[in-house]
Amino acid sequence: MSDGIIIKRAVLHVLDSEASMPVISKGELEITEELSNYISKHIHKIIDDPNTKKAKFIEDDNPIYIMVESLNEDNFLSMTSNMANILFAFMQKNIDIPPADLLCCIFEEEEKEHLAILKLNYKSAFTHWVNNCEDGNINTIISYKTLLPPESQRVEECALIDLSDYSLRIIEKKYEINGEKEFYFSKYFLKCKSDLSVNEKLKILDKVTKDINKKYFDDDFEKTMEIKKAFCESLEENERIDIEDIAQKVYDRNLEIKNEYMEEISKSGLYEKEIVVPERLVEKKFSMQKIKTDSGIELKFPLEFLNRTDKIEFINNPDGTVSILIKNVGKIVTGR
Structure with missing residues (x-):
């Protein structure tokens, strides 16, 4: 057991596509404390x-869904x-x-049973090799190409299936695949069918915001900062980003721009x-702001x-330039 996750059963199948067969x-894996911790950390x-994306099975003519639905002791x-055979x-x-390697396990989280399907893509790494010769041992370095991802790395392809409602x-x-990614x-x-992940949603929001800012405000710094502030205020007030509220605050003087902003976000799939x-x-993503001037100076605050x-303080000068005034600094520390 590790932080609320209980690993009940697990099995490992080898899917080396360079071989002719998986x-x-x-037999199942013995659930030792070490193995339980390894699997639990990846699940966390x-x-x-x-x-991570939420998803739902397409139920019609779906062998994986049929298998999961009929899973028993x-x-x-x-x-x-x-x-494993289907995937191979x-x-x-x-x-x-x-x-x-395909690691499948039954685990319990918050008193609900889940099926984890973890495709542990191989990693390459170097290690020593002792070669026994007539004159004694000769130590050398060889490359292992079938190492599994360590606990510190995330699994790149996986699914967690809630066995109470089969959500993923x-x-x-x-x-x-067939010439296309x-x-x-x-x-x-x-x-x-999957929803967008939080990261994918934020990327869409960031891209549309930048595109609108460039189209209508010529990448105006003050407008960029206004949008950033609106994001932060929304997170502070609601613990979430309220897109419509932000659009209202930032583009309230121009209904056309506001409507285009919301339409472009929808067109992008959000x-x-x-x-x-x-x-x-x-x-x-929202605690620090980084800016770079055309003179090559970078600031992060x-x-x-x-x-x-x-x-x-950002001061607009009569000649159109901007001065940045940093105030009340107690100590300056040089960095690399």
């Missing part, structure tokens, strides 16, 4: 990752074997998909009016200082 395990990373091993067959037809949380990467893991293997942002992501003229 190596299907005939998936749950907390802003790239007796068929865990056979079901995961069938999953698809990997062999699409050589861009990396080889991996997935992380995936695009690989070349696609999310094959959800589309062809799991056959599910239909929600609010984005719930995890606290740690707020710290990462807490975003909250935008409202603090006792800390930093």
